Amino acid sequence: MPKGLARAKELYENRDQRAKELRGDGKKVMGYICCYPPTELITAAGFVPYRITGSLEPITAADAYLETLMCPYVRSCFDLGIKKEYDFVDGMIWPHTCDNIQKTYDIWRHYIPHSYFHYLDVPHMTDPSSFEFFTKEIDILKESLEEFGGVKITEERLKEAIAAHNENRALLRQLTGLRKQDPPLISGTEMTQVMMAVMSTPVDEANELLRSIIEEVSTRKDGPQRKAARLLVYGCEIDDIAFINLVEESGANVVIDDLCFGTRHYWDDVATDGDPLKNLADRYLGKIMCPRTFRRSPGTRQEDLDNRFGYLRDFAKSFNVNGAILYIIRYCDTFEFDVPEVRDYLQQAGIPCLLLEDDYSLTSIGGFKTRIEAFLEVIG
């Protein structure tokens, strides 16, 4: 079996391979969509966590069930589901993160059978009552998983799972740190493959894989070449290498991201002191920087903007970024409302931005290439 980046690439190209093998060995596979379901609970219950993704394949079956004027990423996930591509998934955890995902919950459940289906209500606000509500929601999910799995998720088991997932996130951050070098030691394309591999294997296997990748990447001589620009890519669901690869082939190093299949998944840990359910709520609701969560303004408009987007400025500084691409999937309303603010905020911080709005399928890739090349010329 290949190791390191080669193994990540293999898992990226055959995402369901490992989950299917484990299922053949008697394990149950628990699917989840979006960043918000606490995977620690899935691990603690003894299931294999499996992140549901879409595909750049044309959507051919979902049109009979879902409207075309909604998130094409969710439509693509559903398209795979209705074509039985997710039949190996025993159960599904469906969070209320945005209108598109929320309103697809009943529709998926109605047409795509799984043995288990659970809706996790994630508040949009971050008040003390919101955290209290979300802690209870996580507790209800825990009970539900226990019932489905016939297991007791003890505090000890949950703390072990939290430790394993914290390690996973720490390893991903360590790997990301290797992108600070110039040229970066790992490309954005390779990082996307790693992310997809990590989200389709059990956490202990993923950690072992990450350790081997870090070892390989730290000492590699065949890493990415230095390009004219070091870019940050901001957006939501990029679960395929095509777009990042396009950017890198156009003459840039993608050195940091703020994506659902990127840093948004691993940048912050779950606290290990105190009530683990509360700690999960604090991390998932409080620390994931997704525009679907409303953060109260701490005071002035500038303080509000810093509170919402300051981490992007910090990313840009830490990774020595000289440009940003804001890649927005059409009909993703929460991102669409934020993107003018993100653009202006970064530009005021001296980081030029290119805004691209796409339908997830990348069918307009030729036009994007021209625009990216022009952008790189301007900032180069």
Added chain:
Amino acid sequence: MYRGEGKYKTSARHWTESAKKVRGLVRDMYTRALVEEKPAAWVMLSMINELFVAMDVLPVYPENYAGLCATKRVAEPFMERAEADGFSNVTCSYARIGLGYTGLWQDTGEIPDFAPDGGMAKPVMMVGSSMACDTRYKWFQAFSRYLDAPCYSFDMPIPPAGRMRRPDVMLHYLGYFLAQLRGLVAFMEKTLGKKMDWDKLDEIVRRSQKTNALWYDSFILAASAEPCPMPVEDALNNFVPAFFMSGSVEALEFYQGLYDEVKQRVDNKVGIIPEEKHRLIWGGGLPPWHTMDIFNYVENRGAIFVYQTSYQPFAPVEVPDSITDPLMRMLLMRSVPAGVRIAQERGGSRPKLGGFSGLTSPAFFIEPFRAQGVVMSMLRSCRGTSIGQIHQKRLLEESSPVPVLILESDMCDVRDHSETEWKMKLDAFLETIEARKKDS
């Protein structure tokens, strides 16, 4: 055409005297906020108007204002301003109108001269929410680009079907709703520098309960009657006081008048068209505010929309006097959708519901209101009311012989609307209903 009303109106003809009064009430709402000394608040529709009445604040609803701009066909320059700033042309057109309005205001320092009713007054606060869609809190957050007014949003998640059957889960949701409303009251108190008068709020909420009961009774009475005395284009005016003025004396008086008028028309069998060949339900999505005369077009072909599910009343709920918290009363009095009550009263099983829009499904109303067709409106810029329509259509067609038509447009952006396509599809749909009648 924009920047001023066209020579020929595309708004609907109204039939009831009540519907004709609504325009004046709306004009007063905006004018009062502009001329009176009282503070104004920009509010996202979240069924909390009673709080503003109690705090003596004049609420202004940018959502309603956007619909007004669309009806007047002056929405386009507002939307273009928002789009020029980077807001995508698929974001909610209500929001683009509101953002463009504030953007243009910021550009010149003055309210645009083509803004209907003199425009929306500068607010001392903004209140968004997560009720029904993401736009409701994201839009108001985005206003801060142009407006310097404190913004508060509160959470009101909709539990999925069946979840509230577990008592502890129901309390978990109710507890959160209450905490969020209390947070809003605290924000209002801080911003206004005065305390909520809870006794006054209680009185206002009880008045609102009476208003809601009259609203429900008049809408259900009208939809049940044959001939239909109040068509949907009137209902789409007559819901306005209940949504945007609830708790006020004016709203209560309006629904008392509406009920009396509907009752009088029912008693005297006053209908809209000479022969109701086809009774229809407007079963999802928002109406095309820019082209409301489409309802009159249908009437000219012998069909009439008797009920709409876009802006439904809540079924009256007896809230016991032991509930002394007016915030809890506000929540409970709006806890039973009209369709659920009708199904309960008919003693039959509830229809198969589709998704989060299931509780407001047209399936509840087809038999009780003797409808022969359902029309839905899929809106390019509204995920909240559009996602799930295909699913609803499939469920309806599985369980009922009534045909369903989905039309595509947008509630405010006339650039996404094709008048010809709508008319052609509606013509074909009416022919389908006719053919099915003959077959059966």
